[in-house]
Amino acid sequence: MTTDEVAAVVATCNRMHVSVVPQGGNTGLVGGGVPRANEVVLSTERLDVIGAVDAIGRTIRCGAGVTLSRLRSAAMEDGFDLPLDLASRDVATVGGMVATNAGGLQVFRYGHMRSQLAGVSAVLGDGTVVERMSGLRKDTAGYDLAGMLCGSEGTLAVVTEVLLKLVPIARSRLTLVVGLSGVQQALELVAAVRTLTHTLQSAEIVFADGVRLAEELFGTRSVLRRPYPCELLLELVSDSAHDPLIEIAGVALAQFGVEDNAAVSDNESTRAEFWAMRERHPELVVRLGGPRKLDVSVPLRAVPQLESLVRTAIGRVPGLVAVLYGHVGDGSLHVNISVADGVAASVEDIVFPIVAELGGSISAEHGIGVDKRAWLGLIRSSADVQMMRRIKQAFDPQEIMNPGVIFSD
Numbered sequence: 001m002t003t004d005e006v007a008a009v010v011a012t013c014n015r016m017h018v019s020v021v022p023q024g025g026n027t028g029l030v031g032g033g034v035p036r037a038n039e040v041v042l043s044t045e046r047l048d049v050i051g052a053v054d055a056i057g058r059t060i061r062c063g064a065g066v067t068l069s070r071l072r073s074a075a076m077e078d079g080f081d082l083p084l085d086l087a088s089r090d091v092a093t094v095g096g097m098v099a100t101n102a103g104g105l106q107v108f109r110y111g112h113m114r115s116q117l118a119g120v121s122a123v124l125g126d127g128t129v130v131e132r133m134s135g136l137r138k139d140t141a142g143y144d145l146a147g148m149l150c151g152s153e154g155t156l157a158v159v160t161e162v163l164l165k166l167v168p169i170a171r172s173r174l175t176l177v178v179g180l181s182g183v184q185q186a187l188e189l190v191a192a193v194r195t196l197t198h199t200l201q202s203a204e205i206v207f208a209d210g211v212r213l214a215e216e217l218f219g220t221r222s223v224l225r226r227p228y229p230c231e232l233l234l235e236l237v238s239d240s241a242h243d244p245l246i247e248i249a250g251v252a253l254a255q256f257g258v259e260d261n262a263a264v265s266d267n268e269s270t271r272a273e274f275w276a277m278r279e280r281h282p283e284l285v286v287r288l289g290g291p292r293k294l295d296v297s298v299p300l301r302a303v304p305q306l307e308s309l310v311r312t313a314i315g316r317v318p319g320l321v322a323v324l325y326g327h328v329g330d331g332s333l334h335v336n337i338s339v340a341d342g343v344a345a346s347v348e349d350i351v352f353p354i355v356a357e358l359g360g361s362i363s364a365e366h367g368i369g370v371d372k373r374a375w376l377g378l379i380r381s382s383a384d385v386q387m388m389r390r391i392k393q394a395f396d397p398q399e400i401m402n403p404g405v406i407f408s409d
């Protein structure tokens, strides 16, 4: 499939006032890729060509329907890696990750998908093809269309091709899990490690309640010798084989007197075991039943307040079990909640006002989709929403692109 073929389909739908729902790997969690009322579902699956790596420009070009793991394999064949990773890597497509401005496990080192975008081709709601695939590191000639399309959740255009930045392949990696007294200490340790080295790539937190649940429900065991209020997973990745990662880690742990609370892995065979606890966390509330998945972000200094205010508020409602975990390095936590049968509480009404009060976002990485539209006004002014609607009008004058996503019908 080609961009021009996509343009022909969209132009026809535009002429016939038929709505279009672009679909990638369908890993979305907020209903952003789900047809609801006789829309045409436009799968990007056959936009699956991977171009050659540009080793000088450090970019790779591919069709929107290429999965993250397939693209990563292609990059690694030429000695490069991708600057972002997420758990749904085998199914999530690059086009879908652009549409949601995906985050994942390496955001605070490399940034969101928007920071990785070196170019994009897309078909706007009226069938117009827009191409910005130069890969220029500097280009301020007019508006940043690629940046605007990133995170637009299919409401402005169908992303058909992507040019992504690449990073050097890892030559050395150190993975630590450290038992800590709480999220404040975790934030301080992350800050300390970042002053010691640029190689910190992931900083993920799980809490004692989630660790116990993972052990009970899945038999997933912590790599630490005893329980702690929270466990912080740090991963240092270097493109040099000579970075003294273990020494750097030792200095940071000693600064906090937590050397004895830590486990360290410097090889691939045990690395999976170190990540297992974190990677099983998204499934916990699914197994408990009645899963509601919120992914919120707050300024880093407000993360401890977010944790305590959310736990207190959720704790007041019988039948709700909250599992918090995630990307503490960039201030985004997953607040996943199991809602027992018969409990009518709206977890969004409980959690989102707390997030807004702390100056945060009700969507750190999953998008607004359909599910979170009702709370957009908590963090976006009416002038802001009106401006976004006017942008949509410019890109999609007949409003056929993913109707009902981000904006209420």
Ligand code: S2G
Binding pocket: 029, 087, 104, 282, 283, 293, 295, 326, 334, 336, 365
């Ligand atoms: C993560 C995955 C989504 C979920 O694990 O970082 O973004 O299911 C989440 O919670």
Ligand code: ZN
Binding pocket: 103, 104, 295, 326, 327, 334, 365
């Ligand atoms: Zn996440």
